[in-house]
Amino acid sequence: MLTHLDCTKCERRYDPGQTLNLCQCGAPLYARYDLQRAKHEMRPGHLALREPSMWRYREVLPLGDPEARVTLGEGFTPLLPATRLGELLGLPRLLVKDEANNPTGSFKARGLSMAVSMARALGATDVCLPSAGNAGSALAAYAARAGLKAHVFLPRDIAQLFVLETEAYGAHVETVDGLISDAGRICAAQAKEHGWYECATLKEPYRVEGKKTLGYELAEQGEWTLPDAILYPTGGGTGLVGMWKAFEELEEMGFIGSERPRMYAVQAEGCAPMVKAFSEGLEAAPFWEGAETHAHGLRVPSALGDFLILRALRESHGAGMAVSEEEILQGVRDASSTDGLFVAPEGGACVAAARKLKASGHLSPDDSIVLFNTGTGYKYVENMLDAGWESATA
Numbered sequence: 001m002l003t004h005l006d007c008t009k010c011e012r013r014y015d016p017g018q019t020l021n022l023c024q025c026g027a028p029l030y031a032r033y034d035l036q037r038a039k040h041e042m043r044p045g046h047l048a049l050r051e052p053s054m055w056r057y058r059e060v061l062p063l064g065d066p067e068a069r070v071t072l073g074e075g076f077t078p079l080l081p082a083t084r085l086g087e088l089l090g091l092p093r094l095l096v097k098d099e100a101n102n103p104t105g106s107f108k109a110r111g112l113s114m115a116v117s118m119a120r121a122l123g124a125t126d127v128c129l130p131s132a133g134n135a136g137s138a139l140a141a142y143a144a145r146a147g148l149k150a151h152v153f154l155p156r157d158i159a160q161l162f163v164l165e166t167e168a169y170g171a172h173v174e175t176v177d178g179l180i181s182d183a184g185r186i187c188a189a190q191a192k193e194h195g196w197y198e199c200a201t202l203k204e205p206y207r208v209e210g211k212k213t214l215g216y217e218l219a220e221q222g223e224w225t226l227p228d229a230i231l232y233p234t235g236g237g238t239g240l241v242g243m244w245k246a247f248e249e250l251e252e253m254g255f256i257g258s259e260r261p262r263m264y265a266v267q268a269e270g271c272a273p274m275v276k277a278f279s280e281g282l283e284a285a286p287f288w289e290g291a292e293t294h295a296h297g298l299r300v301p302s303a304l305g306d307f308l309i310l311r312a313l314r315e316s317h318g319a320g321m322a323v324s325e326e327e328i329l330q331g332v333r334d335a336s337s338t339d340g341l342f343v344a345p346e347g348g349a350c351v352a353a354a355r356k357l358k359a360s361g362h363l364s365p366d367d368s369i370v371l372f373n374t375g376t377g378y379k380y381v382e383n384m385l386d387a388g389w390e391s392a393t394a
C-alpha cells in the first residue's frame with residue numbers, strides 16, 4: 001500500500017513507479033503508505049500467524065506482489081534476554097537483538113532484499129553500491145537470486161573474506177584505494193556512465209524500508225511496548241533512522257503511543273562523526289578525516305542521513321558514544337563468554353558503549369535496554385586478529 005515517496009528535506013513528492021535515487025534537492029526520499037488501511041490488516045492477531053521473516057509486515061513495505069520478493073528468509077531474528085551479560089554490566093534488563101543469523105551474516109540482508117526486489121520490479125538490470133563489506137555481499141547474494149548483475153566497490157584493505165564472498169555470488173568487484181567514501185565516488189561515476197541503478201545507503205529509497213522492520217520487530221516482540229533505550233552501531237545509520245520511521249508509522253496506526261526509546265548511536269573512536277556532531281550541537285556531521293576501525297560497518301566517514309540520525313538522537317533524548325578498538329574486542333569477548341554470542345565487532349562496540357553509558361549515568365539498572373548485534377563474528381576473524389585479539393583480551 002505504497003502511495004508515494006516524499007523528500008526528507010523539501011516538499012517534493014514522487015510517483016513510485018520508477019527507479020528513483022535522491023530528491024532533486026539532494027536529500028533522501030522516504031516511502032509513504034496508506035497507514036489507515038494498513039492498520040486494519042496488520043492487527044496483532046493476524047500478524048501472529050504470518051511467516052517468520054521481515055515480510056510479515058507487508059502492508060507497510062513497498063513491494064505489492066509477494067511473487068516479486070527476492071528473499072532468503074531475512075529478518076524476524078530473536079530478541080534474546082542477555083541475563084549473564086546484563087549481570088556483568090549491572091544492567092539486569094538487557095536484551096540483545098541478534099542479527100547474526102541473517103542471510104549473508106548481517107542485517108544488511110534486510111535492506112538489500114528489499115532494494116533488489118524493488119530494483120527488479122521496476123525494471124533495473126544492473127545494481128551497484130560502495131560498501132565497507134557486508135552491504136556488498138548482501139547486494140551480490142540477492143542480485144544473484146534475482147538474476148541481476150551486481151557491481152560492488154570495496155576499500156582495497158578490506159579482509160579477503162568479503163571479496164571472496166562477493167565474487168562467489170557472481171558480482172563484479174572493484175577494490176578502490178581509500179574508504180567507502182572514495183568507493184562511493186567511483187561507483188557513482190560508473191553508475192552514471194553505464195546506466196546502473198545505484199543502491200548506496202539512503203541514495204535509494206527502499207533499503208531503509210527493509211531496515212525499518214527492526215523497529216516493527218522490536219515492537220511486536222516486546223508485545224507493543226518499546227524498550228527504554230536502544231544502542232545501535234552507527235555507520236550510515238539506516239537502521240537507526242529506519243527504526244525511527246517505523247515508530248512514527250506504528251504510532252500513526254495506533255499500535256504504540258508517543259513515547260520513544262532513547263536512541264544511542266555507537267561509533268568507534270577512530271571514526272565518530274555522529275558522536276562529535278551530536279556533542280557539538282550540529283545539525284549535520286562534517287566529514288571525518290582518516291577514518292579507522294576494525295569494525296568495518298562503522299568505518300563510514302560521512303552519512304547522507306546525518307541530519308536524520310542527529311534529529312532522532314535529540315528528539316529521543318539519547319546521545320552518541322564512541323568506544324576504542326580495545327573496548328570493542330573486550331565487548332566481543334564479554335558477549336561471547338557470558339551469553340554465548342560471538343558477535344561482530346559492531347556488536348562488541350555496543351557492549352562497550354553500554355558499559356560506558358552505565359558509568360556516565362545515561363543508563364540505569366531500571367532501564368530495559370536493547371543492544372544490537374548487527375552481524376556474526378565469523379566474518380571478522382581476520383579483522384579481530386589484526387586488531388590485536390590475542391593481547392587485548394588475554
Ligand SMILES: *Cc1c(COP(=O)(O)O)cnc(C)c1O
Nearest residue numbers: 235236237238239297346374375
Ligand atoms: C553496515 C553495518 C553497520 C552499520 O549500519 P548502518 O545502518 O549503516 O549504520 C553495523 N554493523 C554491521 C555488521 C554492518 O554491516
